[in-house]
Each structure stands twice: as C-alpha cells, then as structure tokens.
Amino acid sequence: MPSTNLWPQVEPLLARVERPARYLNHEWGCVVKDDAPFQFCMIYPDTYELGQANQAVRILVNAVNATEGMGAERAFLPAVDMADLMRDAGVPLFSLESCAPVAEFDAVGITLPHELAATNILETLDLAGIPLHSDERAEGDPVVLAGGPCAYNPEPYAPFFDVILVGEGEEQLPEALSLIRRLRGEGAPRADILRALAREVGGAYVPSLYRWRDEAEAQAAGSWVEPLFDDVPPVVDKRVFTGFATSDAYEPMVVPYTEVVHDRLNVEVLRGCARGCRFCQAGMMYRPVRERSADNIVSAVVRGLADTGYDEVSLTSLSSTDHSQIAEILTRVNGACAGTGVRVSVPSQRLDAFGVEMAELVAGQKKGGLTFAPEAGTQRLRDVINKNVTEDDLFSAIDAAFAAGWRRCKLYFMVGLPTETDDDIKGIASLAQRAYDRAKAAVPPEQRGSVRMSVSCAVFVPKAQTPFQWDGQISPEETLRRVGLLKRSVKYKAVDVHYHDPATSFVEAVMSRGGREVAAWVEEAWRRGARFDAWTEHFNGEAWTGAAEALGIDPAAVAQADFATDYVLPWNHITAAVSPRFLARERARAAEGITTPDCTFENCSACGACPTLGADIQLMEERAGKTGAGAVEPAGANPYRTVRAAGSATTEVRSASEAAAGGVGAPRDPERGPRGEGEGSSEEEAMA
C-alpha cells in the first residue's frame, strides 16, 4: 500500500509551472480508497487534460474501486515543464488521489491510446522510477499492465510490459488484479504470477512467455511467437464485456478544474460499429454492436448532470446516430435539459440527411460547424474501402445542413489508401467544390458569402486487425506530392485544405505494423529526446531518424511494405475475434471494388466475432433509415442479431429525482464508490 505523500515536494514546484491545476487532485467526484489493501494506479501516458477526458481510464478506475479490497488512483504524465522540474528536484511520478509515488503501487496500468504515445510510456516508467523492461523488474516492483487500442499489435511495446490485456477491460482488469493480489498474498514469485495471468485471464498476453521468431521461421510456423510453455495460449483473443448493453449507462466521473478536451458528461450509448470500413481498427475491435436502451441512457444523462454540474452532455459511441432509438433518445434528453442552458452533443455524424436531422434536434440556435467523413474522393475508392456512402448521401446531408442554418462544413479524407490514383485525389477536390456549390444553393443569396467548406486529410495508416493490415503506407514524400496535387486541384477560395504531418503518420505506421524489434527503436528515440510525439510542437523527427540509423533498422520497410494476404503478420497471435479469413476475404473484395453491408442493418457478413466470443449483436429495435447498398433482408434473418422489444430492457435504473437527491455531496464519500457493474473500455473519442 503506498505510504509516501509527495505533496510537500510537489507543491513548491507548482508556482513555476503552467496550469498547476493539472496536478492538484481534490476534484469533485474523485474517489479515495487509500485504505484498501491492494492499490492499483491507472495511468494515461499524456497530460491531465487529455487523460482525464478518457472514458477508458474512467471506466477502469471505477471498476477497480468497485472491487472489494482494491483501490484505484489516477496518474498522468506531467507536461514537459513539470517533468523537467520533477527530475531536477528528484520527485518521482505521483498518483493524484494520494500524491503517492507510482512505484509504490501493487500494480500499474498504462493505457495505449494511440501509436504516438509510445515514447511517453517510457517517459512514464522512467519518471516513476520503475525499470523500463519487464525482465529487469524485481519482486517488489509493481506489476505493469497495458491495454487499449494498441494492444491489438502489442509487439512494439512487448519488453516494457509484464502483461498486456487485449479487449474490453471492465471485467478483465479486476480479474487480473484479483489474481495478482491472491498470488502475491501467497508469496508467489513474479514469474509465477505472470504465468498464471497468461493461463487464467482471458485476453491476457504476457510477452515474456513467448520466444520471438525470425521472419523465415515465423512464415513457416504461421506465427511470430512461440509459447515457451504448454499452458500458455498460442493465440490470444480479445475479451468482450457481454453485459455492456444492460449495464448502467451512467459512469460516475471526476469533474476537472482545469479545462480538458471533451470537457463534458459522457454517456456511452452503444458500443461497436459494423459499417465495416476496411481501414478502420475501431470498427473491427469493438464488435459485436451492442446498444443500450433509451431509458437507460436518458436516466444516465439526468443523474450524470445532477452529480457533475456539467453544462454539456455528449452521447458517445463510434456511430451514435445509428442507434435504433436515437430520435427518441435525443427528444427525451432535450426535454430533460430544456431551459437549463445544457448543451447536448452527438460526436459522430452519420453521412446522410437523417444524420443532419439528428444533429438539428440537439443543435439549438447555435450552429457551429458540421463534420462529415467521406474518406475518399471517388465512388470507386469509397467502394474499395467499404465506405458505404454515395455522393447523393453527402449532397443530401449538405442540402439539409445548410438549409437548417449551418454555414461551415468540414470534410475528412484520407490520402494514400490502397489502390488510390491521382484521379482519386482530384476527386477529393471535385467533391469538395461540388459540395460547396450545393451548400451555396441551399442558403439565402445574401448569406452565401459566409459559406465555408474545409477539407482535412489524414495519411492512411495501416492498422492491425483490419482488412488493410497487409497494405503499406505511402512514403512521406509521396504524401506531400499527393497533397500538393490536391491543393492545386482545389480552385475555390472558400474551400481550404489542411493535412496531417506525414512524418508523424510515418511513425504511427511503423508502430502500427512493427514487430518486437521496433521496441528498441522506440527506446532509442526516447533516449534521444522523443516524447509527446502527438504534440506538433514536441514531435522530434531527428530523434526517430537518428535512432533508426544507430540501430541499423529500416523503419520505412516496416511502414511501407505491401504483403501478400498469406504473409504472416507480427500480430497474428492476437485477434479482435474477427477471423483472419474474414479479413483476407474483405481485402479481396476491396481489390474488386465490392462492398460488404453492415450486419446491424442487413445480412451477417460472417466476420466471426459473435461465435468466437459467444456474444450477439444487441439492438433495441430494428435499425432503420440507412440508405446503403444491397437488399434489405427480413428482420431476424441474421442469426447473430437479437432485437429486444422496446421497453423490455432489463437495466435497473433509479428514478431521476431519487438520483438527484442521492447525488449531491455523495462523491466525497469513500464508501460510495462506483456501481457494481463495470463498463467498457472504449476509446471512441480519438484525440489525434
């Protein structure tokens, strides 16, 4: 149990740093359970304002605190100014709740939110004074766990973690921690604990229990790793939280003092998205789709606002407007918030007139910008990537949005998608300009001058566990050439083009596709000063290039190689429960430009997630209103899709007035803790 209170050493530093509120703790709603015999520290490897907003951190801290005998505290990476002061003053990384050294915790969990957080993981461990490598840690050191989206290709992180949890963590993490606690109590050595985790906890990958093969051996054996013991699973499938749909949608949250990204109440309305975009990792890793009921969601909004005092609530998921009851939910939430000045937001806009109709329901009088993601400029390429959206969908959305009063629109695209040609790039310009023409036609003549359209381009990053995992990224030089072509192709002054820095996208691709050998590159780059790579002002390209030269490795080969579909990839031993056969089939269909329908609307696409996980798609009602391609089959013909009649939800929710009465003042009560049911570790709000 952590016993040191570092506050007396931390406090004098705060007068000299930016935003001291990052380091204060004492926020409304934080739970202190420092008397529990087993202490866990949950770390987001970036600053407070990014980490505190993260839904996964919130869910996991609540889930551990809800476990008998366990306490969870939060820690974040200090900003560069504070980290440097701490090093000078000899102050190690501390948790917020107790201001205790992270190294004193029984177990430490670090979330892997995106590929550019890799050097921050080393910065975190180093600042905490925890040995960087699993094999250097002594019996008294914390067990260091990881989880999150990057766990789907864990190899670039392998030496740094004792165990990597794949999938949704609300049951898995407390299970893993309980096992660690029990075995530590029995005096088991570290090696035995790790072995037990691999054997007994579903979705747990312990890298040190697998020998890393070379390429030839891996291709012959069908896997890059060889289990060192018979009881260690050769393939690790992700965990899914099957109780998600019926669990309480209200996730109690800490209310920060300093402004954080997404500074609002979050209510996760559904999990998963089966639209099946072939580049999208989230679309593969949160299957199957599970909806929460309207009653559950509305009750969560009412209780959450009363408990937190927030003036904004976001109904989050990968595709909230796909929820079968979204119109009812938004209407009821609006009613509950009327006259209070509370804003309701829906983060992901579905690209059709229905999506705009839903956005309009909550927009009120203030209409900022709307964002749509056609992803590709031509129908051919949209079919290749399975973005089941037509120009008509986009234009009907634009018509509806600008007629309803919006004046600004942002369009997201990717460059460098597999099979992309210069015609597709020119297609982006053409689509954006025609969208602008449609927008102008939809507004009164005197307001046409205020219509703005912006194009934002990301570089395609091949992601593990997706149909495009075998496809290489284009080189940074080629990215710049294509972006240049796009900029020259846009003739309208009112349409502006923004794009991501290809140098950072390159590092992302290497981290996304690399094997265990990439870990050394990360470590060397960090030793050369790379940290906070996701921050434009901190990205240190020289550190990464220098590290590659020093180690004699060729990161371009990792990022850019195209592989045949039978090539065994470095993450072949990890699965998102989507079968390799499905991924291969989807890649083949992409090459032929054949689309695959969304199984929550139409036929089962046989991705394998439901049978592998013993789970079903859970919808509240039949989904309607999609204008996708393909014949709509009769309801119920998809064997893995269950549709509950409205009102038959099994969730127990307290009435709003009851919740409000019990909510005020309660968060300071350590007994209260979070509710028994944990919730999902979704990462739906990408922060890039």
Place this chain on the structure above:
Amino acid sequence: MADPRLFRLRVTFRETGRLALLSHLEVARALERSVRRAGLPYAVSQGFSPHMRIAFGAALPVGVGGTSEFFDLFLTDYVAPDKALAALQEASPADLYPTATRYIEPRDPAASVACPVSTYEVELSEAPRALVVPETVTVVRKKKEKTLVVADYLAGSVTQEGARVTFTLVSKPTGSLRADAFVRELVAATVAEGYAAEGLRPVSFLRVAQRG
C-alpha cells in the same frame, strides 16, 4: 442587464488550500458547476448560446487564495438565503466553499467593480528582519513592459508581524497592481537588502477582505 423579475443572490465563498492554484477561469467554471449541482433555479441568458446568469468578483492571481470572495447569481425564483447556502455547501468541495448568501438589489454595482479595495495577508517562509517596500513594480502586459508606482495603489502601509505581511491595494478604473507581482518585488527587494536569506517565498497568500 438589471431584470427586475430576477433575484440577485450574492454568495460569499472561500478559496483555500491547494485550490488557490486555480486560475480565475477555472474557479468560475467550478462555481458554475456547484450551482448546477446544488439544483438552484438559476437564470439562463437568452440568445444563440444560452448560459447561466452569474457574475464574478475581481479575479485572484494564480496562487493567491481568498477568505471572502464572492459572486452574484441571478435566480428565477426566490430561495431562502440559508437554504440556498446549504444547497451550495452540499455541492462544493471544502477548498472552494460558500460561507454566506444574501440578496442584493438588481441595480447594485456589478460584482467585478463592487469592491476595489482588497486586503492581503502573506505568510512568508521565514521572518525577515525588516521589509523593503519597492517604489515601483515592473510588469509585462501584452508583451509590453509597464512600470507601476506602488504608492498609486497601496492604501496605508505594509505591516509585518514575524513572517506575516499584511497590505491593502486599491484597483483603479485604469488598472491595478497585482498582489502577486507586488509581493514578488517586495521579497526580491527585501532579500537584496540582506534582511532575509535567498529562497524567501510566500508559503500562503490570501485575500482576507474586500470592500467598496
């Protein structure tokens, strides 16, 4: 602005302990959230982006706390002041805590200008043998250096009792001398004169009174 149908509740609160490190904006946001948690019938502005009708007193610099800070909250319905206070206290952390509530007239001066005279109390890390009050304080505002004459802002004298220093500053419509900038210079001048060792610093810094 003065809507006769609204009730204007002046809430006095303390900002203490580590929450003295919050910025004015952070304090304002936290107080608004307390009001919503308290379930008070706050008024909402009209217009494109409706928000709570609330007005804050003069800002405190980061690192300076206060024992008698205040804000004005406009309510659509009358709530007995003691009931409003109890509800706010329920919904507030101990270091940002309402201590009194009373109704004031809708036409009374705005919260931000109601109390230009502030008294501060600073606890230094050690007791200097004497204090050196600087004649001027140079501050950087919008990237321009500006020299303020202390006598223009200082009301009465700077008093010292051991490590505790008390002084009163008056803010002018044309500007004000920030208490933290004044103390920084005061400490520097005192150390420069040899009345205290290097490393002299405030360990606690509070605004203890505000008046008109």
